[in-house]
Amino acid sequence: MADDKALSMNKNEINKKIFVLVILFSLSTLGLLAAPVLGLEVLQQRTIILLVISIILWTTRVIPTGISALLIIALQMTLGIAPQFSDAVQGFASSTIYFLLAASLVSSAMTKVHLDKFLSKVLMKASRGSVQKTLWGFFLANLALPIIMPSGNVRLRMFIPLIEEVNQRFHLGTNSPFLRFSIWMIGGLNQIGTIIVFTGGGLGILAAGLLIELGYPLTWIQWFLMMAPPIWIICTITAFFMWRYLKAYKIENKQLKAAEESSLGIDTAIKFPFMVVIAGLFLMLFLWMVGPLWNIPSIIPPLICLALFAMPGIELLDNHDLRNYDWENFLLLGSAISLAITIQQNGTASIIANSIFSILGQSSYEGFNFFILVIVVFLLRAMFVSPVGALTVIFPLAIAFAETVGLNNLFTFLTITILVASFIILPIHSPIMILAYETGYIVFKEHLVISLVLLITSIVIVFFCYEWYWPLFQ
Structure with missing residues (x-):
């Protein structure tokens, strides 16, 4: 009976992975064949589709991390986003x-x-x-x-x-x-x-x-x-x-x-x-x-x-x-940085940022724009189990928004770095936290309460730093 149950669970897991792979294949095909919409250029539309594919790959881990990183490099070239191999792997020169x-x-x-x-x-x-x-x-x-x-x-x-x-x-x-x-x-x-x-x-x-x-x-x-x-x-x-x-x-x-x-x-x-x-x-x-x-x-x-x-x-x-080094994450980080650079260079980051923030609104009041930035950072951060992967994707979008509404680029970056690090609503949002949670000593209800206190405290302190502390270093 136990074997039948395990087999059923394995089949369900395989079916989920097949479903995700079908979505990824459909998105790749869409990127190649679909005409531009919403006033986007072909290159920008394909870059957005590749970003969505990357987020799905890195959050679902439907294929091993290192292989998915190499796939992103291949898709950059296949979709024409990176004209040369050197452009697709420029993150590895970082x-x-x-x-x-x-x-x-x-x-x-x-x-x-x-x-x-x-x-x-x-x-x-x-x-x-x-x-x-x-x-x-x-x-x-x-x-x-x-x-x-x-x-x-x-x-x-x-x-x-x-x-x-x-x-x-x-x-x-x-x-x-x-x-x-x-x-x-x-x-x-x-x-x-x-x-x-x-x-x-x-x-x-x-x-x-x-x-x-x-x-x-x-x-x-x-x-x-x-x-x-x-x-x-x-x-x-x-x-x-x-x-x-x-x-x-x-x-x-x-x-x-x-x-x-x-x-x-x-x-x-x-x-x-x-x-x-x-x-x-x-x-x-x-x-x-x-x-x-x-x-x-x-x-x-x-x-x-x-x-x-x-x-x-x-x-x-x-x-x-x-x-013995973790070469899977080496490949993941290199390909993620490459994609982040590409998103910034071809103008896609500005388009995404303007679209997201136009929905939420913007204001001449700096404090309002700051909290709009915080909301979007948290929405994007929730998709990632790794703060490193989250920061790589959020970075170009946040900076594009900062430049649009007049926020200070340096202070904006320091803000999103602290907020990405302090977002641990679920234990899986941090590789360090998940290891601590797996010891069995942490009660989930207690974790949720403490992580929310950490997050709220971070927002308040970071806002204070943005307005009054960090300007002292200018």
């Missing part, structure tokens, strides 16, 4: 995807020398065995770690076993407020906290690359000063709400004995490879800070670190690490 590759490999080296466990040990010592100090220590570490640990997933994998073990040592129960607070924090707040610096994770790296294409090459320090304060305020307000809502403030403030605290399974003997990684991270951070003075592109420091970590006698990285 430093963004290689920055992501380098950051991932640096994170791999950090894990190999157990830097994550070392940081866990430091955190536990700083909390002095207190429940409440440990809880808020996790929160503060989550705010600061993106500066030195360029991967949200690595930070998540570092915290989850430590949170579980601390919860067990304090005898707080299998579904304690401590667990629910800490796990949501390292899932949801980690998602938005990763962009306090553009080197903190994939979304920040992508955003910095898109900003360069927009003509605003912010330095590491400029990005930090403009983004870290509002994001820290958003995270702090949300954390205090969680602390009350989840009743974490009622946790008895137990103390771990020194012997228990030192036996948390954290063995961190400092060895030569560990010191090399620490030196490499400080070198990378230093070059990001002072690089603009010497015209050093931000991609250079992590590439130098990779070479250092692969040196004879160190050998923290090798070809095996490259083979």
Whole structure:
């Protein structure tokens, strides 16, 4: 009986995929054969159809991610949107995807020398065995770690076993407020906290690359000063709400004995490879800070670190690490950036933006236009499970609207970056959040309430920044 049920489910899944593929084939045929409508040019109409195809492919995952990315490249040429192969793959010339590759490999080296466990040990010592100090220590570490640990997933994998073990040592129960607070924090707040610096994770790296294409090459320090304060305020307000809502403030403030605290399974003997990684991270951070003075592109420091970590006698990285890299997302991001550039270059972004925003309306009042922008960003963001994919598609449309109604391009981009990161209404809207949710400690109702508070807080703080804080940097 169980086998029959599984077979029926498989058939239903296959039927759904066939239905989606039929829609995709129909859209491709429509793009090739249909005459232009609504005053569009042929090229622009085909670009819009390809954008719809891309969104369907990337949200339904009806075919594997890497294959769908290659298909988008092929369709750009088939539909005549990209006249040459080099135009269809121009996103792969962006430093963004290689920055992501380098950051991932640096994170791999950090894990190999157990830097994550070392940081866990430091955190536990700083909390002095207190429940409440440990809880808020996790929160503060989550705010600061993106500066030195360029991967949200690595930070998540570092915290989850430590949170579980601390919860067990304090005898707080299998579904304690401590667990629910800490796990949501390292899932949801980690998602938005990763962009306090553009080197903190994939979304920040992508955003910095898109900003360069927009003509605003912010330095590491400029990005930090403009983004870290509002994001820290958003995270702090949300954390205090969680602390009350989840009743974490009622946790008895137990103390771990020194012997228990030192036996948390954290063995961190400092060895030569560990010191090399620490030196490499400080070198990378230093070059990001002072690089603009010497015209050093931000991609250079992590590439130098990779070479250092692969040196004879160190050998923290090798070809095996490259083979284990997530090449599917590499292809996806490269093709998505290529499509975004094409949409912007051939004028399709302006047409789509004007059409969408003419329906919703626009005004001479900047605040009204700002909130129209917010609504459309959320409508588009809801279609994507990946904030990286969402930002790539939303970016050209939002900038086209900003130019039409007179919003500041830089502030608009910073706005949509924070809003895309803070949109976690469903756990699937963030790869980091879904991993945290799958631990089983997060209740969906609680997740929904907290994510809505995070989103509303983000809108309010970002509006304040747009009107009063970010103009201070002009």
